[in-house]
Amino acid sequence: MSERAEEKMTKIVEPSVLAGFQEFLPGDQIVFTGMMDTIRRSFESFGFIPLDTPVLEKAEVLLAKSGGETGKQIYRFEKGDTDMAMRFDLTVPLARYVALHYGELVFPFRRYHIGKVYRGERPQKGRFREFYQCDIDIIGSETLSLINEAEIVSVINSTFEALDIGRFTIRINNRKLLGGYFASLGIDDPTGTLRIVDKLDKIGAEKVRAELAEAGLTETQADGVLKLTGLRGTTEELVSELERMTASIPEPLFALGVQELKQVCENIAFFGVPADRFAIDLKIARGLDYYTGTVYETFLNDYPELGSVCSGGRYDDLASNYTKQKLPGVGISIGLSRLFYQLNAAGIIRSDGRATPSRILFIPVGDTLEYTLGLASEARRLGVPCETYLGGGKPGKKFAYADRLGIPFAAVIGGDEMSEGCLTVKNMRTGEQKKYPSVAEFINESCEGND
Amino acid sequence: MSERAEEKMTKIVEPSVLAGFQEFLPGDQIVFTGMMDTIRRSFESFGFIPLDTPVLEKAEVLLAKSGGETGKQIYRFEKGDTDMAMRFDLTVPLARYVALHYGELVFPFRRYHIGKVYRGERPQKGRFREFYQCDIDIIGSETLSLINEAEIVSVINSTFEALDIGRFTIRINNRKLLGGYFASLGIDDPTGTLRIVDKLDKIGAEKVRAELAEAGLTETQADGVLKLTGLRGTTEELVSELERMTASIPEPLFALGVQELKQVCENIAFFGVPADRFAIDLKIARGLDYYTGTVYETFLNDYPELGSVCSGGRYDDLASNYTKQKLPGVGISIGLSRLFYQLNAAGIIRSDGRATPSRILFIPVGDTLEYTLGLASEARRLGVPCETYLGGGKPGKKFAYADRLGIPFAAVIGGDEMSEGCLTVKNMRTGEQKKYPSVAEFINESCEGND
Numbered sequence: 001m002s003e004r005a006e007e008k009m010t011k012i013v014e015p016s017v018l019a020g021f022q023e024f025l026p027g028d029q030i031v032f033t034g035m036m037d038t039i040r041r042s043f044e045s046f047g048f049i050p051l052d053t054p055v056l057e058k059a060e061v062l063l064a065k066s067g068g069e070t071g072k073q074i075y076r077f078e079k080g081d082t083d084m085a086m087r088f089d090l091t092v093p094l095a096r097y098v099a100l101h102y103g104e105l106v107f108p109f110r111r112y113h114i115g116k117v118y119r120g121e122r123p124q125k126g127r128f129r130e131f132y133q134c135d136i137d138i139i140g141s142e143t144l145s146l147i148n149e150a151e152i153v154s155v156i157n158s159t160f161e162a163l164d165i166g167r168f169t170i171r172i173n174n175r176k177l178l179g180g181y182f183a184s185l186g187i188d189d190p191t192g193t194l195r196i197v198d199k200l201d202k203i204g205a206e207k208v209r210a211e212l213a214e215a216g217l218t219e220t221q222a223d224g225v226l227k228l229t230g231l232r233g234t235t236e237e238l239v240s241e242l243e244r245m246t247a248s249i250p251e252p253l254f255a256l257g258v259q260e261l262k263q264v265c266e267n268i269a270f271f272g273v274p275a276d277r278f279a280i281d282l283k284i285a286r287g288l289d290y291y292t293g294t295v296y297e298t299f300l301n302d303y304p305e306l307g308s309v310c311s312g313g314r315y316d317d318l319a320s321n322y323t324k325q326k327l328p329g330v331g332i333s334i335g336l337s338r339l340f341y342q343l344n345a346a347g348i349i350r351s352d353g354r355a356t357p358s359r360i361l362f363i364p365v366g367d368t369l370e371y372t373l374g375l376a377s378e379a380r381r382l383g384v385p386c387e388t389y390l391g392g393g394k395p396g397k398k399f400a401y402a403d404r405l406g407i408p409f410a411a412v413i414g415g416d417e418m419s420e421g422c423l424t425v426k427n428m429r430t431g432e433q434k435k436y437p438s439v440a441e442f443i444n445e446s447c448e449g450n451d
Numbered sequence: 452m453s454e455r456a457e458e459k460m461t462k463i464v465e466p467s468v469l470a471g472f473q474e475f476l477p478g479d480q481i482v483f484t485g486m487m488d489t490i491r492r493s494f495e496s497f498g499f500i501p502l503d504t505p506v507l508e509k510a511e512v513l514l515a516k517s518g519g520e521t522g523k524q525i526y527r528f529e530k531g532d533t534d535m536a537m538r539f540d541l542t543v544p545l546a547r548y549v550a551l552h553y554g555e556l557v558f559p560f561r562r563y564h565i566g567k568v569y570r571g572e573r574p575q576k577g578r579f580r581e582f583y584q585c586d587i588d589i590i591g592s593e594t595l596s597l598i599n600e601a602e603i604v605s606v607i608n609s610t611f612e613a614l615d616i617g618r619f620t621i622r623i624n625n626r627k628l629l630g631g632y633f634a635s636l637g638i639d640d641p642t643g644t645l646r647i648v649d650k651l652d653k654i655g656a657e658k659v660r661a662e663l664a665e666a667g668l669t670e671t672q673a674d675g676v677l678k679l680t681g682l683r684g685t686t687e688e689l690v691s692e693l694e695r696m697t698a699s700i701p702e703p704l705f706a707l708g709v710q711e712l713k714q715v716c717e718n719i720a721f722f723g724v725p726a727d728r729f730a731i732d733l734k735i736a737r738g739l740d741y742y743t744g745t746v747y748e749t750f751l752n753d754y755p756e757l758g759s760v761c762s763g764g765r766y767d768d769l770a771s772n773y774t775k776q777k778l779p780g781v782g783i784s785i786g787l788s789r790l791f792y793q794l795n796a797a798g799i800i801r802s803d804g805r806a807t808p809s810r811i812l813f814i815p816v817g818d819t820l821e822y823t824l825g826l827a828s829e830a831r832r833l834g835v836p837c838e839t840y841l842g843g844g845k846p847g848k849k850f851a852y853a854d855r856l857g858i859p860f861a862a863v864i865g866g867d868e869m870s871e872g873c874l875t876v877k878n879m880r881t882g883e884q885k886k887y888p889s890v891a892e893f894i895n896e897s898c899e900g901n902d
Contacts, residue, residue, distance in 0.1 A: 011515075011772070012771075012772065012773060012774065012775065013511055013512055013515040013772055013773060014512075014773075015512060015547045015548075015550040015551040015770075015773040015774070016509065016512065016551065017504075017505055017508065017509075017547075017551070018505065018507055018508065018509055018533065018535060019533075021505040021507065022505070023503065023504050023505060023548065024503070025552060025555055025556075026500045026501075026502075026556070026562075029500070029501050029502060029503060030500070030501065032503075033501045033503075044808040044836050045808075045831045045836045045837075046831070046836070046837075046838060047807050047808055047809030047836055047837060047838030047858075048808070049477045049480070049481070049806065049807050049808065050477075050480050050481065050484045050808075051477075051480060052474065052475070052480060052483075052484075053468075053474050054468055054469065054472040054473070054474060054581050055506065055567060055581065056469055056472065056526075056569075056581065057468065057469065058467065058468075058469055060464055061464055061465075061466060061467065064462075064464040075507075075528075075530060077526075077528030077529075078528075079526060079571055080571075082469065082470075084469060096466045096468075097466075097474065099466040100466040100467065100468070101476060104476055105476075105477070106806070106852060106855045106856050108841075108842065110807070110838070111477075116506060118507075120530055120531075130505050130506065130507065140842075143842075144842075145841050145842050145843065147820075147841045148841055151839075151841060158831070270820055270821040270824055271824050271828075272824065272825065272828050319466075320463075321462070321463065321464055322463060322464060322465075322466040323463065323466070324463065355500065355557065356498050356500050356561070357495040357496075357498055357499070357500065357501075358498030369598075369721055370721040373605075373721055373722050373723065374723065377722075377723050380496045380497070380609070385495050385496045385497070385498055386496075386497075386498060387497060387498030387561070388602075390559075390596050390598045390599055390602060391559065391591075391594075391595075391596050392596065401557060404557045405557050407498075
């Protein structure tokens, strides 16, 4: 071996992925892709328009809100003279898109966007630096009717019904209600207070009280905050209680929030969402300070420890950093990568062993290649993904291939099948073999097609 | 207005996207997404497994081939102590993936990957810095049968048939054949020569001859190169001519290449690819030096000026930078962003005015909201994407909304419809209105469903 050849052979770089970055083996990838397709179909069934924006944006545009200051989590770099950054959510690019293309869009603008976003967080279980978000938003020009806030609940409901990952509850609150209530208590930093209240589920009332005190709230103020956020009851009971409270709370914002919450709940029922799928929860607030009305969180009833799996809310001005045009909207986001990780870890979803789209493995035996390939084409024409084993080797190796990939049927095509113009199919699960006069007859009997 | 409020108002960042980055308005986005779905369905119908790898990789891994040296086009940056880069194709990540997960994959490993890649090229018409590639590859462990090289042609054929963008020809050549032929001429830089030959279509024989001379080829050598690459004829004629030539060309590599080419062409016919869809073209070579056998280019017959719209080939060792495991493979790539741009510019594809997935706009008039929302749910249940107009305003505004989004049907639901339990639907194209007793009857008659 020449020195040069030897040198070439030793130049092997250990293959690995960046810490905090995720990729799947085929079985998991197929489940993940299936969930993404389900979400997409659900969003499209409500007329949300697909949108796709660049992963990279000008840093000054992407970071307009923070005045160009780089958050530590942002992937930001220069190339040539250009200061650029990778998107950290799909909302800022949406704001930029709507501001840029305002004149060419039809309002209300209903869009969905399923895409990767980037945050250089400290890597930890279930937190990724590259992850998928699945967002929908409805953006109005100047105004957007309150009823859209109820429709969003029906989209969450349909989407999680279609995902089929168990019972769930969409919890609803209203930021005006919270803001008005806090103002009535003389709390002058409602946003900061909301951020603390937001932790109620995670850290409990005791610690929230301590944090509220630390933030400068009096005991009376903290009592008031915990009284409201501790209210329990059915939707009707809570609406009644809140309406009663408006008598003693002079802040008009509180009354407005109560009225919005009441109307949204009534409309949700109009949209056909079952009553046990949504609930008023006065302690949810969403940390982000741009929400101005209804806020949503979605919990899996049997796995509350997963936290909210779909969150969002109403905002009054989407794109104030990019345009003077007032663009109120309402939207939600599903953090799919995290959700998938959690569902997988909790055993709620599991790969069924299927590691390929193929439903049939055609195995030519002897001089039957052309005939076999014709059968495979016919299966495809009928909408059934399939493949033909094109390598050599013993039959056992070929069946093992089907088995390891979870292909449910193997069609062994020998000279007899070819001369008779038929096919013999083995059910890989039961081991049963059966002869069929045509691919169509086999598919009608055994395959559910390309689902 | 306070000074602070004024300052806030003027802090508007002009919204824009980075030069060379592309995004679509809804109409084009829907056509683009439709093409992507068609390609995906075609790939899956052949049992290719979806794959998704991180956009960011360790720079030393991604750039292993060039010894860690940054090409000018690469988006590479450091964050903390980590030197990372954005992928510039889907092949290097595939090589890294297969090397990393070798023990957990089933071979031959058939995967597809549709994703964005990044190259900081000089921006020019139809060249983007962020663009989609749609790749399939079949990777063998140690060996991979030649017949896979024919199957790839049948996948290209099915995919471009499904895309329905006009007649196309898949041109095929073989790198062994070229390499053996060049060696017989005493050309000692076959790779460099191939790179020049690759430009034949773009710059013509005259300039290629000049470049060959510049590269140090003698006139005899250049004559020989131009003789081979100038051969024309049917598949049968060219195979016969090449077989005749083996008598006078002693290089065994040439004869081997001729045999491979012959066998691939015979097998392509087995796969049911019509004879007018593929052709031997001895002047195609593909610039990349990792191809070792069959190479493919695909041209639209009526738009040859678009160049190859789908290219690829056989390689003997996919992941030599990451593993000692020999991984021969064959694959192709469709540069979808560029293809879409070209097809759009040439008028071959065009948005049909549809700027939403919605097929029906439901318009409640009067106190019919709940009834109308029920009709929309029913349409969704039957697989027809639709939406309900939830804002106020005059009927004209609502019809204009349907019209501008290209929604084909508007269902106006008033008190009469509600009391009769029916719906009235306006065909937005013809203006015709008709009453239907149920959503199902309307859909059966008029909608093609969610296609």
